Amino acid sequence: MVSLNSYLIxxxxxxxIGAVGVFTQRNALIIYMCIELMLNAVNLTFIAFSRFLNxxxxxxxxxxxxxxxxxxxxxGLSIIISLFRNKxxxxxxxxxxxxx
Amino acid sequence: MQLxxxxxxxxxxxxxxxxxxxxxxxxxxxxxxxxxxxxLAGLYVLLDAHLIAALQLIVYAGAIMVLFLFVIMLLNLExxxxxxxxxxxxxxxxxxxxxxxxxxxxVSVVKLSSPVLPFGQAAAQFGxxxxxxxxxxxxxxxPFEIASVLLLAAIVGAVILAKRKIDDAEH
Numbered sequence: 001m002v003s004l005n006s007y008l009i010x011x012x013x014x015x016x017i018g019a020v021g022v023f024t025q026r027n028a029l030i031i032y033m034c035i036e037l038m039l040n041a042v043n044l045t046f047i048a049f050s051r052f053l054n055x056x057x058x059x060x061x062x063x064x065x066x067x068x069x070x071x072x073x074x075x076g077l078s079i080i081i082s083l084f085r086n087k088x089x090x091x092x093x094x095x096x097x098x099x100x
Numbered sequence: 101m102q103l104x105x106x107x108x109x110x111x112x113x114x115x116x117x118x119x120x121x122x123x124x125x126x127x128x129x130x131x132x133x134x135x136x137x138x139x140l141a142g143l144y145v146l147l148d149a150h151l152i153a154a155l156q157l158i159v160y161a162g163a164i165m166v167l168f169l170f171v172i173m174l175l176n177l178e179x180x181x182x183x184x185x186x187x188x189x190x191x192x193x194x195x196x197x198x199x200x201x202x203x204x205x206x207v208s209v210v211k212l213s214s215p216v217l218p219f220g221q222a223a224a225q226f227g228x229x230x231x232x233x234x235x236x237x238x239x240x241x242x243p244f245e246i247a248s249v250l251l252l253a254a255i256v257g258a259v260i261l262a263k264r265k266i267d268d269a270e271h
Contacts, residue, residue, distance in 0.1 A: 001219045002106045002146070008210045010110045010143075014117055014136075016203040021121035023195035029126045029172060033133045036164065037117055040140055043152075051147040051226075052217040059232045060240045062152050066159050067247045071254030073164045077171045078262035084175050085264075093188070 007048035014041035028080050028090040032073070039069050105146055113139035126172045130165055137161040149227040 018041060021034030043062045050058025080090060087095065116135035123129040137160045144153035225231040236244050 002103055003219070004217050005210050006106065006110075007143075007147070009207055010113070012203060012206040012210065013114055015206070016199050017114070017117045017121055019199045019202070020196055023199065024121070024192050027124070027126060027129075029168065029175075030120070030123070030129045033120060033129055033168065036160070037120060037133060037136060040137060040160070043156075044140060044143060047144055047147050047149045047152060051149065051222065052219060054220060054223060054226070056226070056231055056235050059149060059152055059227060060235055060243075062149075063155070063232070063236065064243060064247060066155060067251060070159060070164055071250050073167055074254045074258040075261065077167060078258040081171065081174065081262045090175065090177065 004048060004052045008045060011041045011045040011048070014038075014044065026091050026093055028083075028092050028095070031092065032076055032080075036069060036073070039065055102146060106143070109139045109142040109146070113143070126177065127169070130168050130172065133168075134161050134165050137165070147227075148222045151227060151229045151232050 015038050018034045018038035021037065022031055025031050025034060043065055046058040046062050046065070050056065050062075083095060084090060087097070089095065113136050116132045116139065119132040120129050120136065123132065137156060141153045141156040141161070144150075144156060223231075
């Protein structure tokens with residue numbers, strides 16, 4: 001049988017990979033994808049706890065996280081599009097308009 | 101059998117996540133993220149979360165990733181291979197080391213927590229649409245309704261942010 005700890009460690013691995021991606025990638029789109037990966041890792045943790053505690057509350061939390069992720073993706077991608085109109089790049093190093 | 105499936109799906113998820121992180125091309129990164137999400141959906145099935153597994157495929161791998169691909173197509177980016185140097189590279193190395201430390205912390209918290217929950221028999225309707233839906237519409241009704249307001253705000257925000265300004269269209 002797979003223990004709860006295996007699922008939690010898998011979630012931790014995926015979360016860390018996503019965090020490394022956020023710090024090392026310079027492409028704004030891929031950074032967004034890495035944030036989605038981190039949200040997915042948290043979802044896995046919620047589902048694993050929900051199953052092992054035999055309670056459905058975790059599923060409702062994951063449902064809410066999916067809603068927020070969808071809203072975040074829609075707004076974030078339109079922010080990227082309107083940034084791209086002002087300056088034709090999505091490299092986060094070159095987007096420094098509000099730098100003092 | 102379950103252990104084997106866990107290892108296959110978990111290994112696949114980690115490998116495709118690594119492909120996502122190391123990739124420079126957005127389309128390939130999106131494809132590996134779709135692969136990661138599909139492997140995670142398999143893991144959700146292992147954990148008896150059938151509704152969430154279906155939602156993972158439909159909402160995440162379907163809707164959200166299609167949105168990503170549309171934006172990649174819309175922006176029409178040229179490939180630019182820039183190598184970082186000097187302080188930027190150093191800062192990245194520091195960030196990776198910090199994330200590694202956080203990872204070690206997470207794993208040690210998991211390892212040190214003694215009460216191990218048993219993988220018991222799930223309740224008869226665990227994770228079905230009926231059970232989760234009943235919970236959403238009774239105990240979590242207010243958060244559910246607020247989520248609809250959040251989605252409405254996101255729709256309006258996306259339209260306003262992404263539309264062209266009216267005076268831009270004139271010249």
